[in-house]
Amino acid sequence: MFSWRLWLYASRTFWCLLPFLISPIGVAAETYDQCEQQFAPRSGQPGKDVMWVATIDQLVTAMLRAAHVTNKDRVIDLGSGDGKIPIAAAKQFGATALGIEYNPELVQLAQCYARVEQLTDKVQFEQGDIFTTDFSSATVVTLYLGPSINLRLRPKLLSMRPGTRIVSNAFDMAEWQPDQLIEADVGNTRAFLWIVPARVEGEWKFTEVGGKESFTVRLQQRFQRLESSPATDSRVAVQGGRLVGNRMEMVVSGLEKHPTTLTGEVSGDRILVAMTKGTAIRRYVGVQL
Known part of the structure; x- marks a missing residue:
């Protein structure tokens, strides 16, 4: 029941x-x-x-x-x-x-x-x-x-x-x-x-976007710092710089009368940087040789 x-x-x-x-x-x-x-x-x-x-x-x-x-x-x-x-x-x-x-x-x-x-x-x-x-x-x-x-x-x-x-x-x-x-x-x-910095050590050729100028530099990297390196093409030499992740700042001599700062980023197998002079901006694309 x-x-x-x-x-x-x-x-x-x-x-x-x-x-x-x-x-x-x-x-x-x-x-x-x-x-x-x-x-x-x-x-x-x-x-x-x-x-x-x-x-x-x-x-x-x-x-x-x-x-x-x-x-x-x-x-x-x-x-x-x-x-x-x-x-x-x-x-x-x-x-x-x-x-x-x-x-x-x-x-x-x-x-x-x-x-x-x-x-x-x-x-x-x-x-x-x-x-x-x-x-x-x-x-x-x-x-x-x-x-x-x-x-x-x-x-x-x-x-x-x-x-x-x-x-x-x-x-x-x-x-x-x-x-x-x-x-x-x-x-x-x-x-x-x-x-963590991008890895850029080596020789790079930079070509001006929309222009004819190009130059080759040797990048020597110490962790996030770019160290001074001699001119590769006897004209442009790296005086130093810094990497913050993919962002990059590079000081070079030989492009202008005085040392010039290029800023940009590492994008895959290329480096995209720009130089500002007054109101003018010149852009460069770098490829590793």
Whole structure:
């Protein structure tokens, strides 16, 4: 015989248990304290290559702001620890973010924090080795590692797309001078910003657009700096210059009576530059020889 009382009891039991039934591992944590019941890192905790030390919140914001992070960016944090930087990139700036961390317990903690912040659609964390993991999809790379680790990573960072922003907490890249020094308004904290430069080293022939003039120069590049180089065609020589991603400024002698500044950008396998003299603008297209 059908029992309405038994049916009502079973129905109530089902709805009470539903959150547990649909959750893959129980109920998601609702607070940071609940996340830390399973694992709570301590400052100075040793890791694979470096010890774990949390980045100060104010510096996290300053780093991401200096990198001009927006909702169009993909931020990848190398050695992401408890996930503070990727979570801040998504929460404060709307970016998508990935944290790469070797310690699986820190990965689980960061994932828990992301669930608390309801950011799992924008932030992911994965266990991995930063020296073997592919992070080339990043438009912004953040790190808090150490001087020797930074130098090991430097060739890989320099090979990334021109314009990629690299931000390092506390530690520099030796002779690769930063494009900006970042300081937070708390304690003795600082970070460094680099913008990956285009690679232009070599001999280039520049031809005036709509004109007949052309000249050949040898570009010698030292990270984002163009260094002085002798004239290739005995007429025009490079005195220096600078690259900011694909944007380029080059000072040459020989085109005019005085040294001349050419500004423009690297576009694929060409360099497009212009020289302004009064109201007149002369444009040149450079191809590598």
